[in-house]
Amino acid sequence: MDTKTIRFIRRGELVALGNVPPSRTLLEVLREDLGATGTKEGCGEGDCGACTVVLGEAVDGQLRYRAVNSCIRLAHSVDGLAVWTVEDLAGPDGALHPAQEAMVRCHGSQCGFCTPGFVMSLFGMYQNHVCHGRTITRALAQEELSGNLCRCTGYRPILDAAQQMAQLPRVAVDEPALLAQLRSLAADQAGDGAYLAPTTLAGLLAARAAHPQAQVVAGCTDVGLWVTKQHREFAQVLDVTRAAELRRVEDYPQHIAIGAAVSLTDAYAALVAQRPQLKTFADRFAGLPVRNAGTLGGNVANGSPIGDSMPLLIALGARLVLMREGGHRHVALEDFYTGYRRNVLAADELVAWVLVPKPHPAEFLRAYKISKRFDDDISAVCLVVRLELQDGRVAAVGIGAGGVAATPVRAVRTEAFLAGRPWTEATAREAARVLRDEFQPISDMRASAGYRSQVLGNLMHRLWLESQGEDRINLERFVLEEVAA
Structure with missing residues (x-):
């Protein structure tokens, strides 16, 4: 070709x-x-x-x-x-x-x-x-x-x-x-033959329908490893990142819509603008070169059980817009995955948008990444908890977890336990027990199953402490210059 x-x-x-x-x-x-x-x-x-x-x-x-x-x-x-x-x-x-x-x-x-x-x-x-x-x-x-x-x-x-x-x-x-x-080169960037790079959403969906066997790529931060580590070759590639409509972050009254071709750098900037407490979590997603290349849509479609974006988006109640020629559908993020790196996408469908609800005034949100290195490392456990606290009770809750199952998951049992309960230390401790029992993680090179289970519960207790104003129990408050002085 x-x-x-x-x-x-x-x-x-x-x-x-x-x-x-x-x-x-x-x-x-x-x-x-x-x-x-x-x-x-x-x-x-x-x-x-x-x-x-x-x-x-x-x-x-x-x-x-x-x-x-x-x-x-x-x-x-x-x-x-x-x-x-x-x-x-x-x-x-x-x-x-x-x-x-x-x-x-x-x-x-x-x-x-x-x-x-x-x-x-x-x-x-x-x-x-x-x-x-x-x-x-x-x-x-x-x-x-x-x-x-x-x-x-x-x-x-x-x-x-x-x-x-x-x-x-x-x-x-x-x-x-x-x-x-660069303007002189821009007139002919759509690609052809073995490497397709349509510059419009309509062209992209048409190419997907015509070439369902093509390997879809965005930033290639994962597919690139298939090439370098597994020595895989692709007869045809479909690049989603040139479609102009999918390169935007759009603001709506109830949510923001992040296009599938928006880089992780820009996607997290949009999320941090809505929720500034996510800044450290966003900065710890890989290193800057990976965030500059990778896309939020690609991270979601890839579906790694240790990807950090999905637990966050699940906790926030994000939904996906899946598109094909002539139609689209909405899917809750936690319902997108059917197994390890498997999802509900049809052969002619693509992830087009990630819809993220805007924060509730009573929202208390914390995102935790546990890894061997603080920077530029893959999570052993990722836990994101969103609470809406009203009159001392949990009025609404969203919990997303990574590294504890074959897919990124919603902690539905723990959510059900917390809903409507008074937010007290006793409630947090019992929620920690429920969260530990909800998943059966595996042992691997990053952590043992026992460690992961223990950490899940510990993070729930840490959430309680931070909700009470304790702010010196994490590395976000560690400033190197102050210690050196």
């Missing part, structure tokens, strides 16, 4: 690559086809950040920069975009970019293998913050570098470098020229 020529802008020049298989990753194209070996392959699963590159895309007439993992990014997905690798940052005279110079001055490189990825994440920060006059705080640097791992444990000087970039002479991208180049 024929493949469309991939065209993107690099170093101000057009790069055109033909005959690229639909399963080939961006990292493979960069290293093997273009000789850009500064981009390293570490984990091959979007975890270590050594392969980080920055993509530029025209959004509403402005250039938007996103650091992503090239190891799990399909090469065809960058058609029509701008791409920067670590080789592209130095000036024509060899002068280092501030992201590079700051690393040198702060001694941020040790063995050097992870350094290109860190530099590219710093470049993304530079474009998104320094170039707009915004200060890079220590907290922001830690947040946006959470997807880059350094085995030499050299984080302190790297964080120093992030904060010192703004003190160096300014280096600017010629954005008007680049935007003009």
Whole structure:
């Protein structure tokens, strides 16, 4: 099957690559086809950040920069975009970019293998913050570098470098020229043959109906692992992320509607705008390069039992809009899954929208992620509890859990126990017992079954303490600078 020529802008020049298989990753194209070996392959699963590159895309007439993992990014997905690798940052005279110079001055490189990825994440920060006059705080640097791992444990000087970039002479991208180049590529981005990327919802649904056997992809943060770890190849790919209608977050009186092609970064920003207490939970969903690439719709459709989005959405009472040519239907998120990574989607259907109710004035919400690492790790247990408390009683409740069953689940028995009861410590303790008994988790590399059950109950008691104003029992209140002082 024929493949469309991939065209993107690099170093101000057009790069055109033909005959690229639909399963080939961006990292493979960069290293093997273009000789850009500064981009390293570490984990091959979007975890270590050594392969980080920055993509530029025209959004509403402005250039938007996103650091992503090239190891799990399909090469065809960058058609029509701008791409920067670590080789592209130095000036024509060899002068280092501030992201590079700051690393040198702060001694941020040790063995050097992870350094290109860190530099590219710093470049993304530079474009998104320094170039707009915004200060890079220590907290922001830690947040946006959470997807880059350094085995030499050299984080302190790297964080120093992030904060010192703004003190160096300014280096600017010629954005008007680049935007003009991107506009010239935008006329023919739909894709054809082996890699389909319709730019409208109607075109996407038609392609789904015509090619039900095609592998559907969004950000490829999971499908990319099938390529790198399972060595799977796809004869045909259907990319949902170019459909303009699905790239929006829409505001309605009772809910927000998050399109299936909205990145996790933007989707969580919309959720945090409604519920600011979710900020830390959102930041702990993988690292920034994964959130920049992955989509909420893809995360939901993938249905991993240890995905963090689904327990949150279940607790919030989210519903999905499933679409096909000529029709659509609504499904409660917890009813979407029929088994391990199985769902109710028909062969010609797609997840189109995630509808999230707006918060109730009496809502008390907490989202807990338990993992071995605080940042950039997969949950052993995820628990999200939403209570509506009125006159000291539980007027409404939603509980979503991950890591405790074959699918993300709603804790229906615990919800039934809590509904209408007075919210007291005795109620919370009994609810903890009911929650522990409701699921039979398995033991695996992340945690034992006994640990998971114990943690579920402990989190319910923690919820009680936080509802009474106790706020120094979690890492959200831990500030590194204060301890150091």
